[in-house]
Amino acid sequence: KLKHLAVLGKLPKLKSLKINGWRPVAGDPPFSDLEYIENTTMSGSCSGVRAFGSEDSFFPSLEKLELCNLPTLKGWWSGDNNSDQEDGRLLPAFPRLCHLTIRNCPDLVSMPLCPTVEDLEIWNCNVNLRIMKSIESGNSKLRTVSTDNMAHLRAALPIEAFQGLNSMLIRCDEKLEKLSEFEAVFRCCSSSLQQLQICWCPLLKSVTGGLEHLTALKMLKLNPLPSQSEAGEGVEDDGTPWRCLHSLRYLSIYLPNMVKLPNWMRYLTTLEHLEIDSGELESLPEWMPELTSL
Incomplete structure (x- = not known):
């Protein structure tokens, strides 16, 4: 063998x-x-x-x-x-590696460093795996990341690696409860991240501590929408974190049991495309015309 x-x-x-x-x-x-x-x-x-x-x-x-x-x-x-x-x-x-995918390698703990990687996918990997060592601020080439474990992704990279990140996909992370657990990551890519997809993370309850930093975000997909967000919990009087998304153009949300849209959505005044997946939605709110870019 x-x-x-x-x-x-x-x-x-x-x-x-x-x-x-x-x-x-x-x-x-x-x-x-x-x-x-x-x-x-x-x-x-x-x-x-x-x-x-x-x-x-x-x-x-x-x-x-x-x-x-x-x-x-x-x-x-x-x-x-x-x-x-x-x-x-x-x-x-x-020296030239741009695209790296590591999937279902749970015992892999050591490999050559990848300082020039631009597109990174890490699925079902070991928390001790390191992809990069420390890099100088502003020198990261990383642009897209995909993972099923934010804790493992964070451990694999220095915090400076997230500067300049354009796209992030978090899917099937069974331990992620709050985006605030990785607030430092979202702060790092606050002015660069344009696409964020969070899908099928069963324990996720709150997006506060993450979304409010993403002022450059243009596309957001939440599938399903965290339970606290459905009820409007965690939303400040000024609409934080949602009001901070003043570049958001595309929003896709899955609301399996919701009969009306959450009130925080009225703060997303730059929306041009809204996709709602719900079998229980009964009507649209009175404030819907306020979203004049739709």
């Missing part, structure tokens, strides 16, 4: 790499027992430069990497561990 892919280090012109440990046919998947990508070690006295040459020689052309459905994958190198990951001197970095 395959446990290493040592040949990959000999492909300097490789631009895209996808390793999927699942296939819809009988028998064991080809990578079901894959533990390490390369059968070498980065520990001990071997530095990244000595083991692989200059930084630019480590997968110099790789732009897209997908690691999917690899339940036994632990790291890029055998003998590697999370303590090596914490010491950035021992790990080389992908």
Whole structure:
């Protein structure tokens, strides 16, 4: 059974790499027992430069990497561990990687750093995985993120990485209760985030502490709408957090049991497109004509 892919280090012109440990046919998947990508070690006295040459020689052309459905994958190198990951001197970095997807790799705790990643997807991953080390403010290239666990996403990246973020998708996060738990993240991307989708997070009760910082937000999807927002709880007298969304153009909400629209919606005066999914809605409110851009 395959446990290493040592040949990959000999492909300097490789631009895209996808390793999927699942296939819809009988028998064991080809990578079901894959533990390490390369059968070498980065520990001990071997530095990244000595083991692989200059930084630019480590997968110099790789732009897209997908690691999917690899339940036994632990790291890029055998003998590697999370303590090596914490010491950035021992790990080389992908110099050109733009797109990174890690899905269903629960044991993966160590891999090369990805300082230039622009599009990041993390699904069902280990909380100890690190994607970047600290970066200087304003130098982040990250533009889109997708995750099923905000806590794991936050642990994988330095807070500066969220500066300049354009789009965020949070889906099926079973532990997220309040956006205020990650208020620092939303503050960081307050002037850049334009799209936010939060879908099927069963414990989410409040969006206060997050939305009011997103002054550049143009598209918002809440599926379903958190229970406190349905009742208008957590909304200040001045309409916070909703009044702060003065760039919002598109709103999509799922209201499974609501018979009337929440009153806070009247503050979204820049709305041009409103999508409501509800089988119980009885009528539109009197203030609806106030949304003159619809």
